Amino acid sequence: MEYSLIILLLPLFMFLLLGLCGHKMSHRTAGLLGTTGLFIVTALAYTVAFQYFTLPRVDGVYQTLIPFNIEWLHFTEHLHISLGILLDPISVMMLVVITTVSLMVHLYSIGYMHGEVGFQRYFAFLSLFSFSMLGLVVATNIFQMYIFWELVGASSYLLIGFYYTKASAVSASKKAFIVTRFADLGFLVGILILSFYTETFDFKTLTDGSVSILSSTGGKTFLGFSIASWAMALIFMGGAGKSAMFPLHIWLPDAMEGPTPVSALIHAATMVVAGVYLVARLFPVYCMTPEVLDLITYIGAFTALYAAVVACVQTDIKRVLAFSTISQIAFMMVSLGVASEAAGLGYMASMFHLFTHAMFKALLFLGAGAIIHAVHSNEMSHMGGLRKYMPITHITFLIACLAIAGIPPFSGFFSKDEILAAVFEKSTFWGVWMAVVAGLTAFYMFRLYYNIFWGKEAEHEHTPHEAPKVMSIPLIFLALVTCVAGFIPFGEFVTSDGLPYHIHIEMSVAVTSVIIAIVGIALATWLYKNPNDKPARMAASMSGLYKWAYHRFYIDEVYQFITHKIIFNGICSPIAWFDRHVIDGSMNMLAWITQTTSYHIRGLQSGRLQSYALVFILGAMIIAIIAVICL
Template identity: 35%
Template sequence: MYLLILWLPLLGSIFTGFLGRFLGHKGAGIISVICVFLSLLLSLLAFFEVGLMGMNCCITISPWIEVGLLKISWSFLFDSLTVIMLIVITTISSLVHLYSLEYMQNDPHLPRFMSFLEIFTFFMLVLVTADNLVQMFVGWEGVGLASYLLINFWFTRLAANQSAIKALVVNRIGDFGLSLGILTTFYIFKSADYFTIFSLSPLFVDYSLNFGGIHISGITLIGIFLFIGAIGKSAQLGLHTWLPDAMEGPTPVSALIHAATMVTAGVFLLIRFSPLIEFSSAVLNILIIFGSLTAFFASISGVFQNDLKRVIAYSTCSQLGYMIFSCGVSCYNVSMFHLANHAFFKALLFLSAGSVIHALANEQDMRRMGSLTKFLPLTYSLMLVGSFALVGFPFLTGFYSKDFILELTQITLNNNLRNIQGVFACWLGSLSVFFTAFYSLRLIYLTFLNSTNVTRLNIVKSHEPSLLMLVPLILLGFGSIFIGYLGKDLFIGLGTDFWKSSIIILPCHSYFVEAEWLNINLKWLPFIFSILGIFFATLINITKIHGYLYNTFYRELCFLISKRWYWDILYNRFFVYPILNFGYFVSFKNLDRGFIELLGPYGLSKLIPAWSFLFSKLQTGQLNHYLFFIVLGTCFFLIIVLNQIQLLVFYLVLVFFI
């Protein structure tokens, strides 16, 4: 049963990919949807057995790599952390598959699209079920490959080509860091298995590596390398630039990447390695700083974006920052709870945006929308639910996890546990709530409530989608309302033993009891910031008061933020262009075309014209002649190096028979 959860998406991808021409749109759609829905049902059974009944399962299929101490098997681990990820991945993937049947019905390459979606799901399932680092890395790289294929699905578009290559190249940096982390882990622990690494972690707290006389803690170094991998995959500040550009793919791809699969892989990696990261305060402080900065800068960037999907993409980047600095304050279970909650309302937002884009003939600029409540009332209602859940409005799904993360940061600030890190986490996280509320309501006003800027032809033709698109939206809407309430006591309730040994939190880092005794006025702080963001967004869109604020400073600040803080320009100017110039002027022109060619056959032929005629005669284009010279050269090499006449005679006889 457990292995079928992985095999079904793979089989569906193979069938729809290789037999899509024979199956057609309907056949490919039916097979792909059935496979992922069956995987969802089996994931629910696994959740019941493992999560609720407490029966962890580890399945070893066969040995894979055995070289000295390195022994790796194809094996799969199903614990509480894994089954939650299985539920999230298969649920969102099933609804996205169903949604795609209608959204992509006019695309001639629908079977290929469904195949890519399923292979994406399969690699993510491999990533979360692996019980060793090498097998996890297979899923990690597979997710990157599948994201490239999906973002570049409409490969005739230049913007899609550029975005897919950018996502692949930027993630190479994070993947390089993760590979260094895997190598360092094996060097220290002599194993890549999770059980071995986690059981030995307390014994290596004082272990250090010597680099040029500098002693670095081994656990800290591993944690930093793993976090570099998470920075790339989960789009943290510095390597976040690929995430907004990934919107060039079809909208269902955006929902799958941002809600349940690729961007959550880095957060899952950090939560999985909680038994190791807990023993390094330096890594925890780095997580707090990077996570809070990412949440803050991404939330500000979303305020001045005009592309509907790009606004939601920046909100994803901001929410990932919350998950990361929640790991930094050693609240991995709260981070996992927010990850599961975020999957539902973020998928709802993206698929609702797809419904709007579908109704307006692929229009994505919010400035060219407006007054869609009369034409898309159900989509408006569901997008409003998703937006308020994102903001953390009381008693919706986002409220139960997001506000609790902010309460925990306030505890670290009050107790002065980490000084500047506590200040970062508390105030930047709280300010991010304000900007999140602002751009969420700005999106609602520009898209649905303000005066319309849609062309008459599009507004007349706009209508609600069919049931194939509405059913996933309605189910995600219910999830965005109830999932947080239903899962709160199970995941983060006091005294719950749901996570068991899959998440380790040291007693000195546990703040859950203190959160219950936090000052009630501080608990209201996130709600107050949310209301202020909603108020200012309403004020600006109703009264147009921003016209009075339009001075030089305000204009330049808005321009800076709308250009995404010039991250891409800085990267191009200081990294990309110098590397390209070095590759062309130094490596290619001076070394390859200059030094090497002048000392090689080309230079010698120009130096002695007679030799040029001789060399040209030797190039006959026949394979047997080239084999003769290869063997003859090998003979002379052996004479010089080994000085063995017997081998020379043997090779000459061999050449004769050839």
């Protein structure tokens, strides 16, 4: 599988080609080049996946392969940074997910971005992002992952701020970049602690039992917690930032300012799952620190509920999907948090949901893009009754809504059922909690569906129309994948211990989850299918909760208060005053003294011989007088 290196190099080549020469190309040429390059990468990724999963297992386990690896920086005999490609079940699975969604986004963007200024630049940035994300998932060591992790952040910044003449897009890109940089600082510190004690960056060494972080740290503690716990919690901080976990979630809803295909690629299927992938990649290490897994569970469970409640009242369709993404990623985090070496169901369920969610959430975002393309608005109040004008978008969007709601036989039912089964196996409390979130998911998704395709038809300047074929084909393909992906025997390929797990439906959990989903859908149908005043009356009866949820519980305002009122005004302004008046004032005073003194003594170096002779004679006389007095 040495040719797997092409999977990385081809997107990088397309970025350089389109970035440097794109301005000389037509839109059609640039789009075809970018899409063709991704098609080749996707074909190679599927080939790698087929070859890898058809290799014979050793002791029932798929082996970890490293077809390419070179040493880059050498520190000690054991500690060095390499650049290479690591193939194991989760990295190969991620290759399939990333390339599939990226290819659909490239194809869709040919139609969606047609006529946009900077079309070639957009496709160059897509290629850069694909290269960065692919490099992240096949990294052989945690420092290589960190390099591509930061490159993913830079790519995200460029794509979110694509409309750089639009102030809101610029602000959103800076917000995403800054928030994730704070999280990544924790990630970097965690990497340094982990590598300092284990003397390795290598994933294979860290996860195969060759090195134990508990024994490496020698039981050392800091502030009551073990060094191992601090290291893994700080690494999770990086993952929480990328995956928009509370309280580092604030960047994701604003990131919807970027082009809608970007939302499908970055904020539904790839970048936001990087945090989940990070925890899964280091899962054997996390199992040594169960208290950190508990922390992941708490943060994930709270984030899932918080995001679901907020999604129930948003009116911008992309922001509904953004908070839905946050909630679904939190499902995956909770599933990893409740897993352990002895009970690995949560690990498999998390990866399974990552796989299925990538497909139907990308479908939802691309469907939203087709709707926005037709009505030229993100607001649900400007939609309604679109099923008559956009039949393909309507059917595919409905399939995605049924999948995310957990209705059989769509893929979301199977993966979410496994998550709920894993959570109930760990704790009844968290099982009920996540079941409630699943019910809210069904409600807000069908609230979105009915407001777009049913309800009162809004007035439009132009009659809405179905998206062109180049945009409809990705919708149909992703809808078909959503219909069949749940039947993939995922547990046969990806598990925490490498041994095959035979997925079976836990009937008590499945029946309960489906009933809860049906209740959520029924409530949404009663409130939103036909025009009525029930939603307004319900919002008025719970005006306090509705207002708080609509404003995202004022978390952004809290950040604004902390940063502007406390940090900027309370800390930075006094420091700036001290710098200007004390530090700069002291330097200015020294300069003034030097200048004034120089002005008054400038006559000493006038260049006139008579003046020098006079001074010399006066000086000699003074010295002579002093000598006489002293003698």
